[in-house]
Amino acid sequence: MSDTPRTRTIRTDYLARVEGEGAMYVRLDGEQVADVKLRIYEPPRFFEAMLRGRAFGESVDITARICGICPVAYQMSAARAMEDACGVAIDDGPIRDLRRLLYCGEWIESHSLHVYFLHAPDFLGYPGAIEMARDHREVVERGLQMKKAGNQVMTVVGGREVHPINVRVGGFYRAPTRSELRTLVDPLERAREIALDTVRWTTELSFPDVDRDTELVALSDPGGYPIDLGRIVSDRGLDIDPAGFDEHIVEEHVEHSNALHARMRDRGAYLTGPLARYNLAGDRLRPTALEAARAAGLGPQCTNPFQSIVVRSVELVEACDDALALIAGYEPPGRPWVEVEPRRAVGHGATEAPRGMLYHRYEIDDDGTILDARIVPPTSQNQLAIEADLRAVVETHMHLPDDQLAHRCEQAIRNHDPCISCATHFLTLTVDRG
Amino acid sequence: MVIGVGNRMRGDDGAGLAVAERVRAAGIAGREHEGEPVGLIELWSEAGASAVVLVDAVSSGATPGSVHRFDASSAPLPATWSRSTSTHALGVAEAIELARAVGRLPQRVVAVGVEGACFELGAGLSPAVEGALGEVVEQVLGEARALLSSVEAPDAARS
Numbered sequence: 001m002s003d004t005p006r007t008r009t010i011r012t013d014y015l016a017r018v019e020g021e022g023a024m025y026v027r028l029d030g031e032q033v034a035d036v037k038l039r040i041y042e043p044p045r046f047f048e049a050m051l052r053g054r055a056f057g058e059s060v061d062i063t064a065r066i067c068g069i070c071p072v073a074y075q076m077s078a079a080r081a082m083e084d085a086c087g088v089a090i091d092d093g094p095i096r097d098l099r100r101l102l103y104c105g106e107w108i109e110s111h112s113l114h115v116y117f118l119h120a121p122d123f124l125g126y127p128g129a130i131e132m133a134r135d136h137r138e139v140v141e142r143g144l145q146m147k148k149a150g151n152q153v154m155t156v157v158g159g160r161e162v163h164p165i166n167v168r169v170g171g172f173y174r175a176p177t178r179s180e181l182r183t184l185v186d187p188l189e190r191a192r193e194i195a196l197d198t199v200r201w202t203t204e205l206s207f208p209d210v211d212r213d214t215e216l217v218a219l220s221d222p223g224g225y226p227i228d229l230g231r232i233v234s235d236r237g238l239d240i241d242p243a244g245f246d247e248h249i250v251e252e253h254v255e256h257s258n259a260l261h262a263r264m265r266d267r268g269a270y271l272t273g274p275l276a277r278y279n280l281a282g283d284r285l286r287p288t289a290l291e292a293a294r295a296a297g298l299g300p301q302c303t304n305p306f307q308s309i310v311v312r313s314v315e316l317v318e319a320c321d322d323a324l325a326l327i328a329g330y331e332p333p334g335r336p337w338v339e340v341e342p343r344r345a346v347g348h349g350a351t352e353a354p355r356g357m358l359y360h361r362y363e364i365d366d367d368g369t370i371l372d373a374r375i376v377p378p379t380s381q382n383q384l385a386i387e388a389d390l391r392a393v394v395e396t397h398m399h400l401p402d403d404q405l406a407h408r409c410e411q412a413i414r415n416h417d418p419c420i421s422c423a424t425h426f427l428t429l430t431v432d433r434g
Numbered sequence: 435m436v437i438g439v440g441n442r443m444r445g446d447d448g449a450g451l452a453v454a455e456r457v458r459a460a461g462i463a464g465r466e467h468e469g470e471p472v473g474l475i476e477l478w479s480e481a482g483a484s485a486v487v488l489v490d491a492v493s494s495g496a497t498p499g500s501v502h503r504f505d506a507s508s509a510p511l512p513a514t515w516s517r518s519t520s521t522h523a524l525g526v527a528e529a530i531e532l533a534r535a536v537g538r539l540p541q542r543v544v545a546v547g548v549e550g551a552c553f554e555l556g557a558g559l560s561p562a563v564e565g566a567l568g569e570v571v572e573q574v575l576g577e578a579r580a581l582l583s584s585v586e587a588p589d590a591a592r593s
Contacts, residue, residue, distance in 0.1 A: 046555045065443060068468040117472055117532075129471075130528065133535035140536045144479075147472060162468065 085347025116143025
């Protein structure tokens, strides 16, 4: 930290508890926030290039490598996009159910990591999980038990805990038996209880009074809470098939980041993720999760990003409950995949990664060779909205000393669980006070 | 057990994984992991491991291919490990301290760091690290055998 009469700069070597690497820069001009920039080093660009020339079936295994926390999201968006290109839609039946079950496992893993290890310290007043763990061992133990249930779903349905190997375009290589799925019932029932306790626990936390007015975008699945498929809708009237993504959402290169920032054409920033899903589809939660939300004082709308920890906890209940229902109704498919014949076409796929909507678009040749790939992860869609949140935080907390202001900014970023790359864990934070 | 931490898609960050693979070939339990701290804790907790050698790439400014070693059984990894630009050293240091705080740290933990030269996306191992692998594997195997005997000795005495 350096101080001069004109300029103060805060530099922290990394922003803890954000997956990935990147940097944040805030410049103050007197009492005005002159500039807020979130810089992201984003691996999808590298993967897009790598996908070109590969076989369409390889897309699910290659893109799964983009993220260690949400590989299933990449696999599901890729599979749906390839199936779309080839004229196949797996919108119901046992293969779809298995996909959704696998996706529930990923939501449980990812959300439990965020709720108990990354976000909880912000509300309990600790700099990080390690310091929190010394006083609140029960939070860590809950998190570990919860995450383990997710791991077990991933192992049974996906073939292993991370980077599932059982997923293919058209379905799965092997369908689990009913008795294999039954082994998941006990851990998931316990996890659902823990999740319900966690929702109740969030009522003891205090939240800064923040009300954000950002366009919210999520998938809309008429059959339930959005996870694995649906149209793309917003609270400002957007209602499109994933194929219409390009028409309504533009991606722009910005100087300070090698990531592309997505924005709604003509409107600007928008937010995807738990808050968007809850506001747009909260009424489609299963009864257990909906009751838990109401009992915790969560109304039909929630626009305070700090309360995303409550929404994530509600989604943990939903994912456990949904997974249990899928297991109870499971009839193994005759064959665990449908034939997908390549043809020269463009396909689109959008699913709800734990941290927000993930869109894939592929152009493939007659023999299935990938000609072009485009991947728009939730974090680059949320980037403008996160910057706007940061600006609001700085405006209202300018009076704080630099280190406390920096901490507030970190929290504002963490609210959105940005998976900046999963490849590294560093984010540099700089605040210039002119 | 030996846990190699890293990401094969980021150049020398794959060093820990390459070591784990070779250690496995030598008949010692070797696992590969991406370095997410909670996942690491789960990995050694599930295995019920009483001794762990963690192998990771580090970037401290030393000569590429050189080897760092630190016994973290009773003391945190020094700041040079967690402040390096190594992609996962922070994950390893966090995992160790989080586990220590909740009583899930194996009895013995030794971290072995391989100094990397290049962490670019899409790159393979640099020649310096590739060339050092044989030596690193020998050192890790030596650590693993020593740890194994140190934690097995009390059991042997009881039986």
